Amino acid sequence: xxxxxxxxxxxxxxxxxxxxxxxxxxxxxxxxxxxxxxxxxxxxxxxxxxxxxxxxxxxxxxxxxxxxxxxxxxxxxxxxxxxxxxxxxxxxxxxxxxxxxxxxxxxxxxxxxxxxxxxxxxxxxxxxxxxxxxxxxxxxxxxxxxxxxxxxxxxxxxxxxxxxxxxxxxxxxxxxxxxxxxxxxxxxxxxxxxxxxxxxxxxxxxxxxxxxxxxxxxxxxxxxxxxxxxxxxxxxxxxxxxxxxxxxxxxxxxxxxxxxxxxxxxxxxxxxxxxxxxxxxxxxxxxxxxxxxxxxxxxxxxxxxxxxxxxxxxxxxxxxxxxxxxxxx
Amino acid sequence: xxxxxxxxxxxxxxxxxxxxxxxxxxxxxxxxxxxxxxxxxxxxxxxxxxxxxxxxxxxxxxxxxxxxxxxxxxxxxxxxxxxxxxxxxxxxxxxxxxxxxxxxxxxxxxxxxxxxxxxxxxxxxxxxxxxxxxxxxxxxxxxxxxxxxxxxxxxxxxxxxxxxxxxxxxxxxxxxxxxxxxxxxxxxxxxxxxxxxxxxxxxxxxxxxxxxxxxxxxxxxxxxxxxxxxxxxxxxxxxxxxxxxxxxxxxxxxxxxxxxxxxxxxxxxxxxxxxxxxxxxxxxxxxxxxxxxxxxxxxxxxxxxxxxxxxxxxxxxxxxxxxxxxxxxxxxxxxxxxxxxxxxxxxxxxxxxxxxxxxxxxxxxxxxxxxxxxxxxxxxxxxxxxxxxxxx
Numbered sequence: 157x158x159x160x161x162x163x164x165x166x167x168x169x170x171x172x173x174x175x176x177x178x179x180x181x182x183x184x185x186x187x188x189x190x191x192x193x194x195x196x197x198x199x200x201x202x203x204x205x206x207x208x209x210x211x212x213x214x215x216x217x218x219x220x221x222x223x224x225x226x227x228x229x230x231x232x233x234x235x236x237x238x239x240x241x242x243x244x245x246x247x248x249x250x251x252x253x254x255x256x257x258x259x260x261x262x263x264x265x266x267x268x269x270x271x272x273x274x275x276x277x278x279x280x281x282x283x284x285x286x287x288x289x290x291x292x293x294x295x296x297x298x299x300x301x302x303x304x305x306x307x308x309x310x311x312x313x314x315x316x317x318x319x320x321x322x323x324x325x326x327x328x329x330x331x332x333x334x335x336x337x338x339x340x341x342x343x344x345x346x347x348x349x350x351x352x353x354x355x356x357x358x359x360x361x362x363x364x365x366x367x368x369x370x371x372x373x374x375x376x377x378x379x380x381x382x383x384x385x386x387x388x389x390x391x392x393x394x395x396x397x398x399x400x401x402x403x404x405x406x407x408x409x410x411x412x413x414x415x416x417x418x419x420x421x422x423x424x425x426x427x428x429x430x431x432x433x434x435x436x437x438x439x440x441x442x443x444x445x446x447x448x449x450x451x452x453x454x455x456x457x458x459x460x461x462x463x464x465x466x467x468x469x470x471x472x473x474x475x476x477x478x479x480x481x482x483x484x485x
Numbered sequence: 486x487x488x489x490x491x492x493x494x495x496x497x498x499x500x501x502x503x504x505x506x507x508x509x510x511x512x513x514x515x516x517x518x519x520x521x522x523x524x525x526x527x528x529x530x531x532x533x534x535x536x537x538x539x540x541x542x543x544x545x546x547x548x549x550x551x552x553x554x555x556x557x558x559x560x561x562x563x564x565x566x567x568x569x570x571x572x573x574x575x576x577x578x579x580x581x582x583x584x585x586x587x588x589x590x591x592x593x594x595x596x597x598x599x600x601x602x603x604x605x606x607x608x609x610x611x612x613x614x615x616x617x618x619x620x621x622x623x624x625x626x627x628x629x630x631x632x633x634x635x636x637x638x639x640x641x642x643x644x645x646x647x648x649x650x651x652x653x654x655x656x657x658x659x660x661x662x663x664x665x666x667x668x669x670x671x672x673x674x675x676x677x678x679x680x681x682x683x684x685x686x687x688x689x690x691x692x693x694x695x696x697x698x699x700x701x702x703x704x705x706x707x708x709x710x711x712x713x714x715x716x717x718x719x720x721x722x723x724x725x726x727x728x729x730x731x732x733x734x735x736x737x738x739x740x741x742x743x744x745x746x747x748x749x750x751x752x753x754x755x756x757x758x759x760x761x762x763x764x765x766x767x768x769x770x771x772x773x774x775x776x777x778x779x780x781x782x783x784x785x786x787x788x789x790x791x792x793x794x795x796x797x798x799x800x801x802x803x804x805x806x807x808x809x810x811x812x813x814x815x816x817x818x819x820x821x822x823x824x825x826x827x828x829x830x831x832x833x834x835x836x837x838x839x840x841x842x843x844x845x846x847x848x849x850x851x852x853x854x855x856x857x858x859x860x861x862x863x864x865x866x867x868x869x870x871x872x873x874x875x876x877x
Contacts, residue, residue: 196575308588402562402592450519450556
């Protein structure tokens with residue numbers, strides 16, 4: 157790795173960084189284990205995969221491009237509702253095209269919002285993303301003729317995948333479907349991160365003023381990644397709608413925006429696996445703690461968050477990388 | 486090969502052990518928003534469940550009742566659905582129950598159908614809930630149930646010709662407005678104006694001013710319980726919109742004992758409709774309230790508590806009727822048409838809709854001694870949800 161960093165040819169350098177490590181292959185093989193060893197945990201595994209895809213989408217803008225966001229649930233929710241509405245209001249029940257449609261809708265909204273996003277930074281950015289999230293929530297609440305309001309969207313019906321695999325009670329299809337969605341989203345994000353575009357994004361994150369000086373159009377870069385991230389978040393939302401056949405205002409809730417940031421901080425920002433790991437730890441901890449004490453489990457989430465941030469400021473993956481003696485990215 | 490056999494043996498062993506276990510116990514999965522904005526409702530409902538079990542023991546038809554509690558964390562239909570799935574496939578529950586919130590009941594409905602498990606809805610109050618699965622039975626109330634007959638009552642017995650409606654702008658509020666207006670106009674009344682207040686805005690002065698300007702004969706109000714009734718009471722008093730200047734009507738939450746305490750004398754004369762009245766003079770209710778006070782540091786039961794209490798009654802009685810057969814089909818069949826005396830009064834399960842049928846009480850806030858309380862001035866027996874018939 158260190159030799160590769162010294163190679164004069166930038167393309168070779170990028171290519172070397174983009175190579176698959178044995179750890180990665182082992183990780184993805186491990187995601188199949190729940191099918192064999194935890195068959196009764198598949199509904200949870202499916203929601204972990206969805207949360208992980210959402211976390212990756214946020215990592216792209218927060219961890220790589222440095223856009224601090226507290227309103228990304230708006231895209232998750234828009235995707236969730238888009239997938240739900242074409243099924244319940246227009247009778248389009250085929251899941252894969254529904255997923256694509258949801259991604260397109262969320263991406264289109266993301267593109268429009270990106271014009272606003274690139275104009276502000278820091279605290280103002282936090283407020284803008286928060287405000288957009290709250291606006292979307294109230295809009296969905298007010299448009300109850302379309303969204304079903306506080307009762308949630310009713311009558312969502314999803315056809316079997318490829319006309320064969322029905323969404324079963326055990327959650328086998330749901331997990332396979334969500335995992336496939338996560339994997340494709342991950343491949344796309346991995347390709348982006350290990351490209352020259354990905355490097356430009358990191359440049360924006362580290363020093364936004366220097367990027368124009370070296371001839372990089374940082375605003376265009378930011379708009380692009382924000383749109384891609386919105387589309388991915390929308391697909392995550394659509395996966396949740398399709399696997400559970402529900403869509404509610406909770407998908408747009410501020411809490412979801414905040415939870416995903418917590419997942420990223422737990423796992424480690426600016427590394428795609430951080431989002432996946434964070435999502436898994438958050439969801440499993442939540443499930444187990446809430447099983448022990450349904451009322452006050454948030455106490456332990458707070459405790460875990462403080463413990464991780466105090467001992468491993470760069471998240472669990474950052475801490476592991478330091479232990480393994482690898483340099484930070 | 487060896488691995489496969491070992492796995493199969495493990496699976497078989499698990500299956501055998503759970504079925505052997507199931508003969509001794511009946512598992513009830515409780516799905517409630519134990520954390521988040523509705524945690525208080527979940528706790529009150531749970532206290533009702535616990536009180537029933539404490540009173541009647543945890544063994545019914547020779548089997549032990551075991552609870553598994555799951556937290557949804559707010560109105561989360563996707564989480565409710567997953568928890569229902571997990572309760573069925575992992576924990577092997579026989580009955581799923583709880584459901585304080587409509588979206589969560591709707592989310593889990595498909596699981597009840599697919600797994601063929603009885604699902605006891607102990608609160609969620611939208612009409613449509615019981616239509617989502619043939620395995621759903623409801624023991625709480627529906628908003629149209631108490632408000633449609635109330636609208637009729639206000640026009641016929643209340644002698645009111647014109648009313649203004651002011652409701653919170655969300656599902657239950659809109660349901661209440663619609664069903665009250667329907668009953669009221671059918672009985673010859675006229676709605677002279679309708680306004681909606683934001684759910685999360687406790688400043689009612691602008692809305693109340695608009696009502697005052699319209700000078701209506703009567704006002705119908707629906708707002709969520711909690712801090713809002715007191716704020717509403719103050720806004721009404723500030724503009725002289727209190728009885729006897731104007732007649733005030735609403736659903737029970739408006740004059741819940743805790744709300745009355747903070748509203749003070751301005752509440753005197755408000756007429757509300759509800760299925761449960763804390764002060765109802767009845768030995769069974771007195772025993773329920775006293776037991777509840779003793780178990781919960783003096784806290785009074787509310788609509789959530791009674792929903793949970795009667796939900797457990799339904800579970801116990803259906804199990805007795807089936808002799809401990811906990812299959813969904815047998816239990817739902819046993820529940821249909823079941824009638825009993827509850828602390829709230831007589832109630833039953835409609836054999837066609839599996840929804841609750843009960844007495845609706847019309848109460849007026851009066852001073853009893855030096856304390857304000859809801860005094861029952863009229864009651865309407867055997868009220869069904871009016872929307873189920875309309876949908877067919």
